[in-house]
Amino acid sequence: MRYVIIGGVAAGMSAAMEIFRTDSSAEITVLERGEVYSYGQCGLPYVVDGIIPSIDHVIARSVETFREKYKINAKVNTEVTDVDVEQQLVSGIHTETKEPFQVSYDRLLIATGSDPIVPEWEGVQLDGIHTLKTLPDTENIMKDLTDVKQATIVGGGYVGLEMAESFKTLGKEVRLIQRGEQLANIFDTDMAELIHEEASHQGIEVILGESVEGFAGNKRVDTVITDKQSYQTDMVLLAIGIRPNTGFLKETGIHRNKQGAIHVNAYMDTSVKNIYAAGDCATQYHIVKQLDDHIPLGTTSNKQGRIAGANMAGNPLTFKGIVGTSIVKFFDLTLGRAGLTEKEAKQLNLPYKVQTTKANSHAGYYPGRETLHIKILFHKETNQLLGGQVIGQKGVDKRIDVLATALYNQMTVHQLLDLDLAYAPPYNGVWDPVQQMARKV
Incomplete structure (x- = not known):
């Protein structure tokens, strides 16, 4: 049985290991567009501020470990651009050589995760504007912090709050700009007031009710422009949300929701035979809402990946759902x-x-x-x-x-x-x- 997994982080490698344990004759190929496998994205803010002393500490297993110990064909720098569901064929390019590749599958798992949302704002390509999702993102931020005195974070969700603390811990002046009227929208307004009070107590400048419209600077960002005024800054972190990385599936017939998350059932099946999905790119059944939802978290990615791998290898397991914890x-x-x-x-x-x-x-x-x-x-x-x-x-x-x-x-x-x-x-x-x-x- 030829198993192909697109994505080598939480869901993908949880599935790969479950297949390895379940099917002794499995041929497992993993296609990862980056160079690092199986790392803890949630630990990255703590690498930035030095609480975690090295990026290496958030890597669970190396690519070499998967190749040598588990005999998994772990590819790197391989970006998938198309899936032919009739021929059961995955196509893409090697990002370093730009050479095309094709891999055939009997069963396919899409575990491509999500990408940070970066609107097409004027000046968004200026140096000094960052997102935080990958190890290279983390390294770029750390290298760029040396001469930064003022850091501006756009977005007051979890990543925005964690990075506000990280930057402040490093002695930077920190500004948080939030389009809505409160930080941490996943809390009710009365509870969010406690978060606002803590931000003020810690010296974080919080700007609410303003929408970013663009950036200015000579090669490097020095100004954030909102719909109400402008702010001087030395660095910008965009933390306004993430979007499932599923754009390459448009011609496959795989059902997705409005945000692009792939609809899956309890067995992690998609709407196309022999194709499964798990992790940040997939939906999750919400037990309280009794609806499919999309709350991308590392815990869920690992669970869904394990269940997808088990089902792909013939051991039927079901995902019981989330409660949004x-x-x-x-x-x-x-x-x-x-x-x-x-x-x-x-x-x-x-x-x-x-x-x-x-x-x-x-x-x-x-x-x-x-x-x-x-x-x-x-x-x-x-x-x-x-x-x-x-x-x-x-x-x-x-x-x-x-x-x-x-x-x-x-x-x-x-x-x-x-x-x-x-x-x-x-x-x-x-x-x-x-x-x-x-x-x-």
């Missing part, structure tokens, strides 16, 4: 969320109620406690938990994982009271903050 560090705060926000519940026309609370991260009498801000949504009629947001300095990860597990199991808010959660004064009160809130419902 995520977490990020922003200076002294940890920001966690799972399930639906109020904005999402309204879009889905769900009748809901809200409960909020402030609680101690551990027993109030034990030294070092910090305040947790917790918000939950639950169905107005059934009391089923719909979503949760937690922001604080300590214990956010513990609580958001409890809420994520409850959401996955479609529990009611009252069932949270029955959970047997860990307690000792350095870690918790006798009633966990999540349960304290449930008692008020």
Whole structure:
């Protein structure tokens, strides 16, 4: 059986390893447009600020390891440009030599991930304007930082927040420009206020409600132009979102959503026989919404890749879905969320109620406690938990994982009271903050 995988990072290599373990006679070819396999993209901001001392630390396995130990035909600098679904043939070019190539497959996995969105703004090609998605991106930013005093970040999502901290840690003046009226749109406005306060406390200049229209400078960017005014800068990071890297599939008949994400079923099948998709380029079933969604995260990519590989190799497994769980560090705060926000519940026309609370991260009498801000949504009629947001300095990860597990199991808010959660004064009160809130419902 000839297996071909397009993409050699999270989903692609999770699938390749599952095929290797499942089918002893497999012929596995991986086509990666870059030069590095199997690295942790989520660790890149921490490479920039030096918390992770080297780019090598975020690489899980080298290309040579896949070739020599696992006998995988791991290609590099191979960009796929076309898939012939009738002939079961993948075509592309070697990016270094510009020579074309073709590879035939029995089963194909598309794990091409996503690319940063870069609008066609005037001056966007000037030196000093960056995106952050790959190891070369990271290296370019680090090389460019030497003489930078003022860094401007366009976009207030996770990457924007993480890189604001990274630049500030390196002693740079940092400006965040956000088109909307709040940072971190995946949180509700009342919770986002805590993020704004932390940004102000840390000396981050936050510009809300302005849209970038272009850049100016003599070869190198020195000005950011918005619809309201201009700002002087030494560097720009674009962090306004990502788009599935699926443009080469336009003529294949593979079904994609409006954003370009490939529709898959629970077995990671696409709409075309013998073609699978996984990771940032694919959809994910959202358990709470009961709809296909697109929330690209490394955890999901690895799970979907493993399941795709198993199914390709004849071991049927299903992807059970997501609840939209995520977490990020922003200076002294940890920001966690799972399930639906109020904005999402309204879009889905769900009748809901809200409960909020402030609680101690551990027993109030034990030294070092910090305040947790917790918000939950639950169905107005059934009391089923719909979503949760937690922001604080300590214990956010513990609580958001409890809420994520409850959401996955479609529990009611009252069932949270029955959970047997860990307690000792350095870690918790006798009633966990999540349960304290449930008692008020």
